[in-house]
Amino acid sequence: MRGAFPRQAPFPPEMPQNARQSAKTVSRAQRHAPRAWGQSETGLRETARDADHILSAKPLFCHGIVSMSISSRRTFLSTLGAAALTLPSAASATTPVIALPRDAGRGDAATIMAVRTPSPVVALTFDDGPHPTLTPHLLDLLRARRLRATFYLIGNRVVQWPDIVRRIASEGHEIGNHSWSHPVLSKLSDAAVRDEIDRTSDAIWRVTGRPPVTFRPPYGAFTQRQRHALLESRKLPTVLWSVDPQDWRRPGAQAVASRILNGSRPGAIILSHDIQRGTVAAMPQTLDGLAARGLKCGTVSQMLGWPLWQDRRFRRVAG
Ligand SMILES: [Zn+2]
Numbered sequence: 001m002r003g004a005f006p007r008q009a010p011f012p013p014e015m016p017q018n019a020r021q022s023a024k025t026v027s028r029a030q031r032h033a034p035r036a037w038g039q040s041e042t043g044l045r046e047t048a049r050d051a052d053h054i055l056s057a058k059p060l061f062c063h064g065i066v067s068m069s070i071s072s073r074r075t076f077l078s079t080l081g082a083a084a085l086t087l088p089s090a091a092s093a094t095t096p097v098i099a100l101p102r103d104a105g106r107g108d109a110a111t112i113m114a115v116r117t118p119s120p121v122v123a124l125t126f127d128d129g130p131h132p133t134l135t136p137h138l139l140d141l142l143r144a145r146r147l148r149a150t151f152y153l154i155g156n157r158v159v160q161w162p163d164i165v166r167r168i169a170s171e172g173h174e175i176g177n178h179s180w181s182h183p184v185l186s187k188l189s190d191a192a193v194r195d196e197i198d199r200t201s202d203a204i205w206r207v208t209g210r211p212p213v214t215f216r217p218p219y220g221a222f223t224q225r226q227r228h229a230l231l232e233s234r235k236l237p238t239v240l241w242s243v244d245p246q247d248w249r250r251p252g253a254q255a256v257a258s259r260i261l262n263g264s265r266p267g268a269i270i271l272s273h274d275i276q277r278g279t280v281a282a283m284p285q286t287l288d289g290l291a292a293r294g295l296k297c298g299t300v301s302q303m304l305g306w307p308l309w310q311d312r313r314f315r316r317v318a319g
Contacts, residue, residue, distance in 0.1 A: 110231040114242035115267040124149040126274040130164040150300045152216040155180035155200030169208040174299035174309040177212040186221040214239045241271035247279040256282035261289040
């Protein structure tokens with residue numbers, strides 16, 4: 001592949017008892033649905049049951065947009081009746097500006113900005129948490145509306161607030177990898193990037209029992225070469241966004257809500273930050289506004305036609 005990530009497991013080698021069967025299953029699943037696969041190169045693999053489940057849903061990737069199959073949409077929409085979500089958001093006013101990579105538009109399987117679907121579904125994503133008070137408040141808002149969202153967590157915050165991380169997972173939301181310390185990854189060495197991502201996946205796995213299956217780079221600063229390397233070595237597609245309310249600039253709750261609502265289209269992936277008070281304050285209006293527009297909210301995995309993150313089972317194996 002294009003360099004970078006060594007194919008070694010960051011976890012202590014723990015071969016499964018049925019290693020041969022496991023390897024066969026992984027190989028078959030990877031052939032059919034490689035992009036739906038998370039973490040196999042990091043020492044985490046899914047069980048056969050989940051592999052079969054994945055095989056039934058094959059998202060089509062094209063130019064950064066993912067098409068959701070009819071059956072996947074049907075499954076997704078049927079689950080929405082019992083699920084739900086709300087929005088949080090906002091980012092820390094850190095130095096670099098958050099922006100899509102310049103080459104993101106060219107798109108490929110390694111880079112997902114939105115999902116091509118006629119179904120009225122969007123994915124709300126919240127970066128930079130967990131936050132000790134704002135994230136629980138956001139979770140309350142989502143739970144009240146029976147909505148699911150995706151949280152791109154920072155590794156060093158995962159170990160700081162594991163109870164909140166457990167709550168995120170237990171309430172049906174998806175957790176993604178947002179690096180360990182939120183650096184500008186495009187300026188780091190491949191080894192440093194690998195460490196940032198592996199440490200975070202490990203932390204999330206230790207707290208929730210499953211690793212993240214997608215990655216979002218801090219500031220969007222992740223080169224095409226890095227995105228390809230990550231997909232190839234860790235089976236983690238880079239999930240960017242199609243709607244950016246610029247909530248990290250703290251424009252106020254009203255502006256955040258308006259920007260999200262005005263930008264939302266079927267298949268949209270909405271960027272926001274649950275460490276920003278104004279973003280969380282914008283959520284009631286935003287969530288209700290999306291519902292009023294007939295837009296349903298789901299996780300990134302649901303949008304991609306993958307199994308629910310909560311339903312996937314992983315175990316450690318040798319790298
Ligand atoms: Zn961030």
